Amino acid sequence: MLSALHLVACWFLVIGNGVAGAWALASGPVPSLRGAQLWRFTAFVQALVFVQVTLAAIHINANDGGPQTFHVFYGVLTATTVGILYSYRQQFRERLHMLYGWGGLFIMGLGIRALVLL
Numbered sequence: 001m002l003s004a005l006h007l008v009a010c011w012f013l014v015i016g017n018g019v020a021g022a023w024a025l026a027s028g029p030v031p032s033l034r035g036a037q038l039w040r041f042t043a044f045v046q047a048l049v050f051v052q053v054t055l056a057a058i059h060i061n062a063n064d065g066g067p068q069t070f071h072v073f074y075g076v077l078t079a080t081t082v083g084i085l086y087s088y089r090q091q092f093r094e095r096l097h098m099l100y101g102w103g104g105l106f107i108m109g110l111g112i113r114a115l116v117l118l
Contacts, residue, residue: 002059007118009052013078014111016045021104028097042100046082049107053079074114078107 020042027033056075085103092099 002055002062006052006055006059007115009048009055010111010115013045013048013052014108014115016041016048017104017111018108020045021101021106021108023101024097024104025101028095028101034097042104045104046085046107049078049082071114071117074110074117078110078114081107081110 020038023033023038024042027038053075056072081103085100088099089096
């Protein structure tokens with residue numbers, strides 16, 4: 001059950017961050033795409049990273065065994081990336097859409113890599 005839930009949530013994380021990243025990049029040259037909906041969606045899909053990490057920790061604890069080391073590495077790296085993006089938002093105020101656009105696509109890539117290692 002936990003394994004299936006972790007896998008489904010991972011797909012939501014991958015697709016959601018890809019959409020959020022593409023949306024943020026597209027909103028740079030097209031200002032009409034900017035708005036509160038973009039930032040709410042971005043915050044939601046990036047919060048899914050921490051849901052994933054929590055599900056993974058519960059799953060590892062329940063099964064008394066760990067997954068492949070690099071799968072865990074990519075999960076922790078993804079959570080760290082969300083923290084780094086959040087911490088740099090004040091310095092990139094002028095190019096916030098670029099920061100979160102490329103960041104969302106990077107998170108998507110990390111999620112795909114973690115899926116491959118399952």
